[in-house]
Amino acid sequence: MANIIELKDIRKSYDGVRDVCSDINLEIKKGEFVTLLGPSGCGKTTTLRMIAGFEQPTSGEILLNGKDILSLPPNKRPVNTVFQRYALFPHLNIFDNIAFGLKLKKLTKSEIEEKVNRVLKIVDLEGMEKRSISTLSGGQQQRIAIARAIVNEPEILLLDEPLGALDLKMRQEMQLELKNMHEQLGITFIYVTHDQEEAITMSDKIVVMADGKIQQIGTAEDIYNEPKTVFVADFIGDSNIFNAVMSGKMKVNFCDADFDCLDDYPLHSDADVVVRPEDVVIVKDGSGQIKGVVDSCIFKGIYYETTVVSGKNEIVLKSTKESKLGDEVELYIEPDGIHVIPAPKNMNQFEGVITKNHTLNFAGGELEYDVTKLFKGSTHDGKHLFSAEGERIHLTDMPISVEIPVEALDMSDDLDESMISGEIISLIYIGDHYRYKVRTEDGSDFTIADEDLWNEFDRVSVLIDADMIKVNVGEVQ
Amino acid sequence: MRFKRRQLSIPYLIFMLAFVVLPLLVVVYYAFTNGEGEFTFDNFIGFFTSGNTIGTLLYSFMIAISVTIVCLVIAYPVAFALARSEAKYRAVLLMLLVIPMWINFTLRITALKEILTFIEGNLAYHPFINTAIGMSYDFLPFMILPIYTTLEKIDNSLIEASYDLGASYSSTFLKVVLPLSVPGIISGITMVFLPAMTNYVVLDMLYNSTYIMGSLIGSYFSAYDWHNGSMISIVLFSIIVIITLFTNKFGEPDSESKGAIL
Numbered sequence: 001m002a003n004i005i006e007l008k009d010i011r012k013s014y015d016g017v018r019d020v021c022s023d024i025n026l027e028i029k030k031g032e033f034v035t036l037l038g039p040s041g042c043g044k045t046t047t048l049r050m051i052a053g054f055e056q057p058t059s060g061e062i063l064l065n066g067k068d069i070l071s072l073p074p075n076k077r078p079v080n081t082v083f084q085r086y087a088l089f090p091h092l093n094i095f096d097n098i099a100f101g102l103k104l105k106k107l108t109k110s111e112i113e114e115k116v117n118r119v120l121k122i123v124d125l126e127g128m129e130k131r132s133i134s135t136l137s138g139g140q141q142q143r144i145a146i147a148r149a150i151v152n153e154p155e156i157l158l159l160d161e162p163l164g165a166l167d168l169k170m171r172q173e174m175q176l177e178l179k180n181m182h183e184q185l186g187i188t189f190i191y192v193t194h195d196q197e198e199a200i201t202m203s204d205k206i207v208v209m210a211d212g213k214i215q216q217i218g219t220a221e222d223i224y225n226e227p228k229t230v231f232v233a234d235f236i237g238d239s240n241i242f243n244a245v246m247s248g249k250m251k252v253n254f255c256d257a258d259f260d261c262l263d264d265y266p267l268h269s270d271a272d273v274v275v276r277p278e279d280v281v282i283v284k285d286g287s288g289q290i291k292g293v294v295d296s297c298i299f300k301g302i303y304y305e306t307t308v309v310s311g312k313n314e315i316v317l318k319s320t321k322e323s324k325l326g327d328e329v330e331l332y333i334e335p336d337g338i339h340v341i342p343a344p345k346n347m348n349q350f351e352g353v354i355t356k357n358h359t360l361n362f363a364g365g366e367l368e369y370d371v372t373k374l375f376k377g378s379t380h381d382g383k384h385l386f387s388a389e390g391e392r393i394h395l396t397d398m399p400i401s402v403e404i405p406v407e408a409l410d411m412s413d414d415l416d417e418s419m420i421s422g423e424i425i426s427l428i429y430i431g432d433h434y435r436y437k438v439r440t441e442d443g444s445d446f447t448i449a450d451e452d453l454w455n456e457f458d459r460v461s462v463l464i465d466a467d468m469i470k471v472n473v474g475e476v477q
Numbered sequence: 478m479r480f481k482r483r484q485l486s487i488p489y490l491i492f493m494l495a496f497v498v499l500p501l502l503v504v505v506y507y508a509f510t511n512g513e514g515e516f517t518f519d520n521f522i523g524f525f526t527s528g529n530t531i532g533t534l535l536y537s538f539m540i541a542i543s544v545t546i547v548c549l550v551i552a553y554p555v556a557f558a559l560a561r562s563e564a565k566y567r568a569v570l571l572m573l574l575v576i577p578m579w580i581n582f583t584l585r586i587t588a589l590k591e592i593l594t595f596i597e598g599n600l601a602y603h604p605f606i607n608t609a610i611g612m613s614y615d616f617l618p619f620m621i622l623p624i625y626t627t628l629e630k631i632d633n634s635l636i637e638a639s640y641d642l643g644a645s646y647s648s649t650f651l652k653v654v655l656p657l658s659v660p661g662i663i664s665g666i667t668m669v670f671l672p673a674m675t676n677y678v679v680l681d682m683l684y685n686s687t688y689i690m691g692s693l694i695g696s697y698f699s700a701y702d703w704h705n706g707s708m709i710s711i712v713l714f715s716i717i718v719i720i721t722l723f724t725n726k727f728g729e730p731d732s733e734s735k736g737a738i739l
Binding site (some may be wrong): 080085088149 | 644
């Protein structure tokens, strides 16, 4: 089937420095129910607003049925939006709210009445035309907001966290109703939410977003079973994530044990392994790969959430049987329960310059460094650097590239402890430690491993062990 | 004995009783009596049968209506621009509007008088226009502020919803923004029209030869004619009560948008 809407290389930046969205490439087929899923601030609402026309992308194209619609204002686009807080007109009654778009199209009175009555039937609020908006409950207002949008028969219906303000029971009910409505109307739905369960329940296709970028596009099953990044695995469903190394052909080592797996990557390459709690089983016949001790066992209604500690690693599993605290157990993981994601070799690479005080300037801060290491045999007299031949080397503003292994990094809440500081923008629990992403003010990201739990949005200073970093003169190759 | 919260209002009640209710009763008494203290309607009959006094009443009406219209026409675009301006400049722009109010009223009107004299030569030739200009100048902020408050409170998503449903810029204004700002317009009108009906200081300071209702009362009282002065006060009071009831009914804002006055 043809694509009804295509987003091509969309980038959006408000200040010209930081991108709110970048590299957004998305194709949506006619009649699909697509969900943009991600934590707050991931760019999903901005993407939706660009489709609606309330925001202009900084660059890129949005094609509707193959035609660029970026030059069209919101009122000329054949899409309608259901707003987060409904945005019903308080000065109009239910009928006039729903008929707002139809009246602008200059339909006759009887046509308008017929259409309004039909959508009121769809949203199950017949006979309430004359009621005022303020007399409605949240759920009813939500239905009116949906009715007001679909009565215009848009090609695409945009829904911006429409169920966010409802309580759990109402939300679950509305999820099913929306799904039914989608089937009944045959309109393409683009739905924005941060609720993974909502996304999984309703969507044909889920677009996972984080940090302004699309992380993965796929069906709910794809994304759950084959997460492409550790972020996706952590965001969708429960998961155990471990640092791992490939230890042979289709063999991976983590938690101090070798496992058969279904993915093949070069020997000794670094990887992250994702194991879903339901894929870990307790065995008693000696076939288990991991030995550990039961640390906690919590009854969750249909299963026990059991945490087993093995060495420094924690493994969470779901079991129908209760385990005693302190029991020694063996754990077995099937090869197809192990999902290997190749980990980038070194995530902390920066470009910078040498300052006139002979410190390294990168990531919006400065680091003291023994510059004699940059040139073999060179000497420093406290003011200038001289080569082995005794010639003076001018260092000021010399471009450098800095490579920092994860082990060389640490964090501190004392912001004066280092000249480089930033904000924790994400954290993921990896077996025996947390993996943090710290973003500095100039937008550089540090990946830092730490055993202690910090909070998202904490401001920290980044401590760098200058002896462990690798500095090269010149730009990155 | 426990201290009740409603007891806090006792000082206010005493004040109201002594300085509002009692004087009002005295005014009513004087309005319906003659020099010999006898009950009579003569004062009112005299007022409504005299061409002069009716003329003054109509003249005051005309001035008040003109002032209200001028204020509304000037204030709405200003309030709109203010509400739509970038948040960081808004405080400054608002301040620019409020600062003139900090300057003494007498000083402002005197300055205005000088300007008008410079333009017109002799102020006595255009009493109506001068009074209207003076009052509009004085009352303009009272029209801007309530309209600005209601406009500023309009949820931006309502405006976006209107565009989204196919409305152009102008129909969004007519169908969404304007109706939602009616409570602000109503309180703006109330705050300008009523003082414009009774104010006579502006007129006096601009050395005007004409009379409006306020100056009529003033002149009776300064001539020690308590009966006619009181009678006109009662007439004016009744007119204002009627107008207030009418605008409240007409505006009938839903509970949320009430309280637009400053």
